[in-house]
Amino acid sequence: MEEAKSTVRAVERALDVLLCYTDATELTLTEISSKVSLHKSTVYRLLASLEAKGFLVRESDGDKYRLGFSIWELAAHMSQSDDPGMILLPEMERLRDQVNETISLYVRDGRERVRVQAVQSNHAIRRVAPIGARMPLFVGASSKILLAFGEAEVQEQAMLEAELAGILREPFLQQLHETRKAGYATSVEEREPGAAALAAPVFNRAGKLVAALAVSGPSNRLTLEAMLEQAPVVIEAARRMGTMLR
Structure with a gap:
């Protein structure tokens, strides 16, 4: 039994090391050790x-590590028939060309939202959206969508975390109510200074919430007035995307 537990723990630690690369392309032994909170000697064995x-x-200088080809070999065999990130990419590009801002697709994963696809704006100054980035569920336009149209227990859990972050319950719930009523959500500098976003829900043909479709950009360009004008375009794009999903 102890040997089995040790084996499972080693697997979990190795997976934690790989998950460090959701927001980085290269990492040193020291950086990985800090991220996973393990001693360097343990991390070194996992890396080996x-x-x-x-x-x-391992890079030629021996100091940094990057993802290897085995990752891509596995990814190449993923089924794309139900992957919204791949199916909806052409429609996301179409929306980007309409609004000329960065387009992102978010799904909920536990207590976080994850960006599973993105199309960058053509503007020189733009909102850069790395795929795989994880963000809290209680802040931002896409989070409001995933909560407002999501399950009640998910909303309550996010509410508890929001309160721990100093967000008041009633205004938070009111925002979710307004999001459901309007069919879209906006945010201005809620998660980071100088950024704004507009998001709408993507439902599949069975009426189930699949993702949040978001437009994001600098807040001095993507003003509240601009987002109100773009809202019908984004809602329609999300509706079209939903008809493509089973």
Whole structure:
């Protein structure tokens, strides 16, 4: 039993190391050790095992590690038939060309939202949206969509975390009510200074919430007035996307 627990723990630690690359392309042993809160000697052994299986590659200087080809080999065999990130990419590009701002697609994963697809704006000054980025569920336009049209227990859990972050319950719930009524959500500098976003829900043909479709950009360009004008376009794009999903 102890051996089994040890084996599972080693697997979990190795997966934690790989998950460090959701927001980085190269990491040092020290950086990974800090991220996973493990001693360097333990992390070094994990890195050696992952490198041997091709999941990580050590750079020629020997100091940094990046993802290896085994990751891409696995990704190449993922089924794309139900992957909204792949199915909806052409429509996201179409929306980007209409509004000329960065377009993102978010899904809920536990207590966070994850950006699963993005199309960058053509503006020189733009909102850069890295795929795989994780954000809290209680702040931002996309979070409002995922909560307002999501399950009650998810809303309550997010509400508890929001209160811990100093967000008042009643105004928070009122925002969710207004989001459901309007069919879209906006945010201006809620998560980071100088950024604004507009989001709408994507429902599949069975009426189930699948994702949040978001337009984001600098707040001095993507003003509240501009977002109100763009809202019907984004809602319609989200509706079209929903008809493409099973």
